[in-house]
Amino acid sequence: MRLRIPSAQRLLLLALIPASLQAQAPDDGLLMPARTLSVGVSYGTEQWDEYWEGTLKRRNENIGTLTTRSATVMGHYGVTDRVTVTGALPYVWTRSSQGTLQGMRGLQDIAVAIKYRLLATPIADRGTLSALLVGQAGAPASDYTPDFLPLSIGLATRHASARFTTHFQSKGDWFVDGSAARTWRNTVSLDRPAYFTNGQLFLTNEVAMPGMFDWTVSTGFRKKRVFVPISLASQRTLGGGDIRRQDMPFVSNRMDFTKASAAVMYGLTVPTDLALQLGVSRTLRGRNVGQATAITLGVLHTFRFRAAR
């Protein structure tokens, strides 16, 4: 029996914007069994009181602590044993503890991923190595503005990623994943006719968004009802300017970070098919992002559809 408990955690979102925690992250190596659906909700809170203005780490007493909360609905469906479709949609609130700036709230981006197991091969008697291709796409789910960072709820760009993941599951309870992706992002429209970024004045409301590269390595163990992954994830933006001295962040900034995270998922015995998850993460290094600490709680229910075989 595989994957009674969907895996947890860590969607790579930009650290100045809310990260929400989801089951079955696009960058893990796990798939749902065929004709199995899990749906769930999660609640996350992320805070920072220091951020990197370019490469300069600083506080800002006119922001104080920036808190981002999110409530996410998510679902994962095993189309076949080798194809899983996942989706997530967060509602996000932001606020700053000091200064006069108004927080924002709204539906953020709908994200969809299709995970496809290219191959799975036994490695001697030690375990199974599998390789996955993942296509991800996202788009704003509401007409929010990305032009009020760090209080904007997101970057409001349509984006698509191509990801390659390897997953080694030992005969015992432990596993190792490695994953990397290239992301392409569409232009973003602002409400204003001009903006200055990366040393240049742009006399347009359209902003070109640089692509991104990310990688994740994770390990952990998975027993019948317990799943504990820990991971290190890094994102690099392939272009974009730094936040200038004492300037506000901008949507196309070069937002880079390295983040450590851990999660625990536990499948209840009563009622069955219900799983709880708890995740934490901490940004270790960054550029044009906040040094965030995030906590996420979630609950997922799994439905198995008896198929005519």
Next chain:
Amino acid sequence: MTIPTIRLRLAVPAALVCAGALFLGCDDSIQTTEVLPPLDAASLDADAGNWRMIVLAAPAQIAVAAPTPVTSPAYVAELATIRAAQASLTDAQRASIAKWSGGGVLRWNQVMRELVARYNLPPAPIADGSYPVPDAENPFGDPNFPFANPAYAARAYSYVSAAQADALKSAWYWKYQYNRPSPAKIDATVAALVPVSTLPSYPSEDAVLSGVSAELLKLLFPAAVEEITRLAAEERSAALWSGKATSSDVAAGLALGKAVAASFVARAGADGMRTAGGSAVLWKSLADAATARGEIAWVSQETPARPPMLANFGQVRTWMLTPAQLVAERPAPPPSTSSAQMLLEVAEVKSVVNGLTRDQLAVAHRWNDGAGTYTPPGHWNDIAAEHVRDARMSEVRAARAFALLNMAMHDAAVACWETKFYYFNPRPSQMDPSIRTPIGLPNFPAYSSGHSTFSAAAATVLSYLFPASSTEFSALRDEAAISRLYGGIHYRSDIERGKEHGARIGEYTVRFAEQDLAR
């Protein structure tokens, strides 16, 4: 695995890639700047040498020596130099020609807007909680000099534009004194790589513009000296390579432009800007005066508290008003901070920001023009540039248009700052700390609204220049003004009184324009 199996397995990722590409579309490139088609002026404005000057006493105040005859060996050699250059133009040189072909006034206006946006950042606080003051003698330090805030920017735009206008009027005067045609008109073997008119080319208008613009910009944005110098040289080279001017046309133009600039630099050195920042004594006296009148005095809501922006800018010399006129035009006092009217206005701001619609937020953002932007005066230059371009104005007429616009906005800035620091009135979020603002809160007193004052002055002048578009300008003025209520940073009376004030200030410039002999 068999080949068919691999093909099947690759089909899924291939489908994903296709879906991703369709999803993103091809929309990943942007047009980064205004399009300026090659300038083919609607009129030569041959009488511009008679137009009324702004700072110079007369168009001939700076003498330009007579050029050598076009039959002279020296001139013939200049033509040969152009032919040689045109025979081996690089792609970069052709790009420079194209870059400047849309008109030097419009291009320098873009450059100015970029410089303002680059230098429009407030100093960061230092460890002891104080703010270092940008230092003109150390422009590359932290903070950079200048902090090109709206008041600084309004003055900067006005100096460059007014100096360009006087310099070009002088150039036109000498052009029609000497009537030396452009090289492409004299010699058929010199190509006209841009539209070349019958405008006399001595002294070169492009070289005049390069000299006057660079000298003023180096004063106003000293840390950008390298970029400014390079642009000015590129403009002169483009004039030569394109067949518009010979080296003697360029040399005479450059000298004239720099000489005119010197008069404006001298004026700028004595216009009160040096002391516009005020002092701790002044800041305290302004607060004490408001308190003595029984009013709540403005306080900075930044942490650490930041001194108010250019508290003495209201004393800076204007272009069109006497100091007595400036005081006479000052709006009547705002509602007392203890009045019922004030309570109502505070309540309105709170109600608006708490119930802000997406469209209202868009208006607040469209006109925010805060730190890191080209400021509200820059926004109005942006608007004006399209009208100047579409009217196919000659360089001298374009310079006049921007000079009128920017002198009016400078005067509006001085008048508004004089008002703000006279009344020293608190912002809505000081009156009611529960008010949170959907845009950044400016660090200076509320009454009256700078955006409203700038925009009314700008709309008044632009409606004079482009009467067919006056409805558009009025609508933009109103939107800019009300954006400050949506932004939660101004009361309605700040906006209404600011608009009235700005319109009155703009009329001073219109009256100047009505008598400057440009028809």
